Amino acid sequence: MLSYWRQYLAISPFYLIFLGFSFVPVFYSLYLAFQRYDGLGTKEFVGLQQFEFLWSDPVFWLSIRNTLIIWVLSTVPTLFGALVLATLLHSVRRFKGFYRIALYVPNVTSIVAVAIFFGAVFSNDFGLVNAILGTVGISPVPWLSNPWLIKVVIGLLMTWMWTGYNMIIYLAGLQAIPQSVYEAARMDGAGPIRTFFQITIPIMRPIILFTVVISTINGLQSFSEPQVLFASNAANQNLGGPGQAGLTTLLYFYQSAFLDNDYGYGAAIVWAFFVLIIVLVVINWRIVQRGRKA
């Protein structure tokens, strides 16, 4: 053991920081989920009470429903669009570098900036989208007050931010497929559509799985989008917009823990939410894996 002290010393900065700022806090939050604690007074052990309350809390379930709908509305178009764009980009020779950079750049902008932008463009009264609709005689659409349209706007926002990122990953996968496989398919008379579904998709399956998992983890964590879009803060308790249609689970966690100072309940929300993420990742994994046997 002693002769390895240099290696242990090399990894120790990371593990010490990791232990102090990630590992211990994560388990401390599990402990907190069984306590009643407002951050100032004393902690009181309440057993499963927080989780029982959670189970019967309509706002929690509303937030779960919102999160899931927003997740589907953003992940499906993102991954589909990314796959189509990557296939197109793979087939061209010129301007490849330009396309890659131009399509990736939304991902380096901040969520705050993008959310402010979408708020301005989809504004009910003055937004560009309604102005354009107005010029062709369509009356203004209540983008930011209708419960469904709120989710559509958040979904569009996330799609805009993440399509390019996933496209780059798919493109790398496509470039790794040897050309000879395609030549063989062509010799057998397979058309482009058939080639795509019977060769490209099966070979790409592990990479698609990777993006599905990443998108599930990212998509379920939407917080800043609705928070900035509806400018909610301590002074403005209208969290998640009209009818709380944009109240995601993490936003509800933020409200419970940091605005209502109910730390124990906040901890219970994130842990319940974590279980949900795991379940969804496993289900997704299963679906994508099962396709392989077919």
Add this chain to the structure above:
Amino acid sequence: MTTATTPRPATAAKPNPGAGRPRRPKGLSPHLFLILAVVISIFPFVWTIVMATNTTRDIYKSPPKLTFGSHLLENIRGVLDTVDFFGSMLNTIVIASVTTVLVLLVDSLAAFAFAKFDFPGRKILFGTLLVFMMLPLQLAVLPQFILMSEIGWVGMLKALVWPALSNAFGIFWLRQYIENGVPDELLDAARIDGAGFLRQYWNVALPMIRPAMSFLAIYAFVGAWNDYVWPLIVLTNPEHVTLQVELAQLNVGHNTDYSMVMAGVLMASLPLVIVFAVFARGFIAGATEGAVQGS
């Protein structure tokens, strides 16, 4: 893979000189779709500039003004009058730079040890790292905040830097790169010449993993620059707010002056977009390498 059950069209039987080219309908070039996608991708940047250079009244007109205006300076002045823009930008630059340098140092040291040395517990330690990479950070936000208030760091900039250093992805990613990119023979040769662990790390490995390090640098810098949730929670002190929090603050209020807000968005996003444009090639190459090998 390809089944022989489908009957081939008779015409395909005779040699066809054009068969080598991918078939696609005439006139529907992939460039058409790609350019459309680029327009959608770039449009928000252009429209942000349009809004930031006009007055709010011009944008609210029906039909709205669609061209660049001449009110940019006026709008920028509005931003500077409303929030402490440069102060928060300085905070952000300091946090992002310090975080980036420390992440590079901490992660590369650990990654080098993991990639090129065998020591007791290596597998278990690396395994825990992978498992924790999957955990959503939000699980830790609340206890991290409690921890920060216990040690009196709430409102201080170091409360942003330290948690950001437990970046497991960086180690995972660099380790992979070092394993393949730094030949064992070279390290052996250095060892024979009497180089110790630190010299092998600093003089042999580090210069060879420059592309991976520059990718991680941009990744960490962009991440720190754009972070919003944690600074919002922990930086309760108005003097120490970061750019993203200040930006969101600009957007709060009833009669939003969108032109002014968009000038703020522009000022906060432009530096990063320029940095990205300059380093984009290497960054994207790095991103794909990590993703494909990591899957």
